[in-house]
Amino acid sequence: MTIIDYENNELSIRIPVARRLKEARIIVGISQKKLGIVAGMDEFSASARMNQYEKGKHTPDFLTLKRIAKVLSVPVVYFYAEDNTLAELLFLYEKLSKESKKRILQFCKNLIQLRN
Numbered sequence: 001m002t003i004i005d006y007e008n009n010e011l012s013i014r015i016p017v018a019r020r021l022k023e024a025r026i027i028v029g030i031s032q033k034k035l036g037i038v039a040g041m042d043e044f045s046a047s048a049r050m051n052q053y054e055k056g057k058h059t060p061d062f063l064t065l066k067r068i069a070k071v072l073s074v075p076v077v078y079f080y081a082e083d084n085t086l087a088e089l090l091f092l093y094e095k096l097s098k099e100s101k102k103r104i105l106q107f108c109k110n111l112i113q114l115r116n
Helices: 010-014 016-028 032-038 046-055 062-072 076-080 084-093 098-115
Strands: none
Touching: 016 046, 016 062, 016 076, 016 084, 032 046, 032 062, 062 076, 076 084
């Protein structure tokens, strides 16, 4: 998985939700309209609403963002990640099994202990 670099766009620096939403949608390979419809929006306004969210003109409320995250198989917190590395970790973490998530957490704890 490669995070798309929108860092040079002033709007997407200010609004990580817009940047991450577009990024995840493109990676998953779903249209704005289909994403909106599957997330529970009216089929006649879904494309326009998703476009406004991706452009940063409007920001979805938390419950809408939660439904969008479920469709895209990403944690809601992914949309708020300003750092590309963190965003990629969150994106990938969501794909892991519960056991793998525990192992990753333990690995991180071990790394921190080694530094101290």
